[in-house]
Amino acid sequence: MASWILVPCLVKLRSEFNAIAPNRDRSSDGSVGDSAHQSSQSDHNPDETGNVPIRDADRVNEVHAIDVDVDLRVPGLSMEKVVQFLLTRCRSGAEKRLRYIIFNRRIWSASSGWRQERYTGANPHDHHAHFSSSYASNLEAATASWHLEDVPVALTADDKKWISAEIAKQVKAQIDDIWAFNVGRSTGTPSQRADSVLVTANVRAGSVANDQLPKLRDAVEQLSQQVVELTQQLTAGRSS
Numbered sequence: 001m002a003s004w005i006l007v008p009c010l011v012k013l014r015s016e017f018n019a020i021a022p023n024r025d026r027s028s029d030g031s032v033g034d035s036a037h038q039s040s041q042s043d044h045n046p047d048e049t050g051n052v053p054i055r056d057a058d059r060v061n062e063v064h065a066i067d068v069d070v071d072l073r074v075p076g077l078s079m080e081k082v083v084q085f086l087l088t089r090c091r092s093g094a095e096k097r098l099r100y101i102i103f104n105r106r107i108w109s110a111s112s113g114w115r116q117e118r119y120t121g122a123n124p125h126d127h128h129a130h131f132s133s134s135y136a137s138n139l140e141a142a143t144a145s146w147h148l149e150d151v152p153v154a155l156t157a158d159d160k161k162w163i164s165a166e167i168a169k170q171v172k173a174q175i176d177d178i179w180a181f182n183v184g185r186s187t188g189t190p191s192q193r194a195d196s197v198l199v200t201a202n203v204r205a206g207s208v209a210n211d212q213l214p215k216l217r218d219a220v221e222q223l224s225q226q227v228v229e230l231t232q233q234l235t236a237g238r239s240s
């Protein structure tokens with residue numbers, strides 16, 4: 001076969017898959033067409049020497065499609081999420097470098113407004129997703145980020161554990177602040193009674209300033225609000 005290159009935009013897309021899923025299975029990956037592809041029209045064929053749907057402006061022998069193995073091997077991440085993320089960007093007009101995507105018996109094309117359609121080809125594309133790129137010189141050459149690092153990833157049990165621990169830490173710090181500010185004259189701080197801060201506050205309420213508990217409650221409420229906002233930010237970026 002004559003020498004060929006994969007268009008730079010798809011080299012970039014594949015490298016971003018490798019970045020977000022370094023241990024992904026690559027056994028169903030592909031770029032240049034095998035003999036089966038060569039006999040039929042395919043973006044996997046080099047465009048100067050092979051059977052392709054479009055003749056582009058340049059004289060470079062380019063392949064305009066990659067296959068990416070479905071198994072990304074990252075907890076909470078899936079090829080479905082990556083495909084849906086890219087589709088959202090294509091539909092919004094933010095991403096113009098793709099012509100179509102085939103995955104799991106479905107096809108989405110720029111030419112039909114990225115509407116989901118049933119794919120009835122011989123290969124159901126359930127082991128890999130197929131990405132065909134534009135043949136426009138400026139688009140095939142564009143190596144701007146595909147932003148795959150923004151693909152939503154579901155929170156894992158470890159993530160949730162970390163967030164809970166972080167919240168507990170912040171609550172304790174805030175309570176200590178309030179305590180130091182309001183009842184600094186008393187001996188010790190809640191952190192010295194770490195596991196029973198609220199119990200301690202209640203027990204001491206009778207002998208320290210009466211405004212302690214309402215202020216404590218306010219502080220915890222404010223903190224809860226911050227936690228809610230933080231969680232929303234986290235889940236907006238990381239979980240669908």
Ligand SMILES: [Zn+2]
Nearest residue numbers: 065066067130
């Ligand atoms: Zn393919």
